[in-house]
Amino acid sequence: AQRVTQPEKLLSVFKGAPVELKCNYSYSGSPELFWYVQYSRQRLQLLLRHISRESIKGFTADLNKGETSFHLKKPFAQEEDSAMYYCALKPGGYQKVTFGTGTKLQVIP
Amino acid sequence: GAGVSQSPSNKVTEKGKDVELRCDPISGHTALYWYRQSLGQGLEFLIYFQGNSAPDKSGLPSDRFSAERTGGSVSTLTIQRTQQEDSAVYLCASSQGRLLGTGELFFGEGSRLTVL
Numbered sequence: 001a002q003r004v005t006q007p008e009k010l011l012s013v014f015k016g017a018p019v020e021l022k023c024n025y026s027y028s029g030s031p032e033l034f035w036y037v038q039y040s041r042q043r044l045q046l047l048l049r050h051i052s053r054e055s056i057k058g059f060t061a062d063l064n065k066g067e068t069s070f071h072l073k074k075p076f077a078q079e080e081d082s083a084m085y086y087c088a089l090k091p092g093g094y095q096k097v098t099f100g101t102g103t104k105l106q107v108i109p
Numbered sequence: 110g111a112g113v114s115q116s117p118s119n120k121v122t123e124k125g126k127d128v129e130l131r132c133d134p135i136s137g138h139t140a141l142y143w144y145r146q147s148l149g150q151g152l153e154f155l156i157y158f159q160g161n162s163a164p165d166k167s168g169l170p171s172d173r174f175s176a177e178r179t180g181g182s183v184s185t186l187t188i189q190r191t192q193q194e195d196s197a198v199y200l201c202a203s204s205q206g207r208l209l210g211t212g213e214l215f216f217g218e219g220s221r222l223t224v225l
Contacts, residue, residue: 032212044152044200044216086152090212094159096142097204097214102151 002027004089006100013077014108021072021103023061023087032090033063033070036099039083047072047085057081077107111135115201115217122191123225130186130220134203142204142214143176143186147197155199158184191224198222 003026013019025031035047048056050063050070061072070087087100114133122128134141143155154168158178169175173191178184188195198221202214 034212036214043218044202046213049213084151088214094140094162096140096154096157096159096165097212099144099152099154 002031002089002091002095002098004087004098004100006085006087006103008103009101010104010106012106012108015079016076019072019074019077019081019105019107021085021087021105023070023072023100025068025070025087025089027068027089027091029092030065031092033061034088034090034097035059035061035070035072036086036088037083038086044086077105079107079109081105082107113201113203113215113217115199115220117220118218119221119223121223121225124193125190127187127189128191128222130188130199130201130222132184132186132201132203132217134182134184134201135215136182138203138205138215139181140204141178141184142202143184144200144202145197146200146219152200155186188222191222193224196222196224 005024007022033050036044037047038044059074061070063070084102084104086102088097090097116131139160141158145153156176157165173189176186198219200219201217204214
């Protein structure tokens with residue numbers, strides 16, 4: 001069975017500092033990996049997916065199959081980045097998506 | 110509708126009463142999920158529907174919880190004999206669920222349940 005681990009429940013950084021939200025996974029096949037974000041009083045929404053190889057709001061995430069990691073990074077944190085971030089894994093076919101427990105990012109002004 | 114719709118948005122009930130929470134997924138989405146989000150906690154998976162397949166109920170915390178999905182569309186999550194620890198935000202999400210789909214989940218705004 002697949003598993004997604006986000007080791008940090010809370011991550012506090014100062015504005016302008018680099019951010020790295022960790023995500024490790026276990027799955028025997030080739031999964032799709034996602035980052036979802038939930039801003040205060042907003043619904044949970046997709047931030048980015050590894051397949052797209054895109055940068056959204058300055059965030060990037062690279063899938064490292066050797067380390068089975070999909071860490072979320074941003075070089076300079078902004079106050080508006082404060083939110084709850086979830087890493088998610090989708091196996092192939094019709095299997096369900098599995099979420100990590102989430103990391104609350106707090107950007108200190 | 111344009112997105113996933115959940116009702117009620119807020120529900121206050123007394124301990125021991127039954128509650129029903131409704132989810133209207135995006136039209137055409139074959140996959141539907143229910144999650145629970147307790148205060149300060151992450152997402153707790155409850156149940157997953159995919160097309161006409163038998164649902165994955167592995168996340169339901171007790172037999173007081175059940176869910177159904179009628180006609181492959183609207184879903185209802187029922188909690189019987191509610192307890193105070195059931196207080197949480199219940200989130201519904203849907204996705205295309207196709208073999209080659211993007212896999213993106215679209216979430217509703219949630220139903221906040223408070224059990225007094």
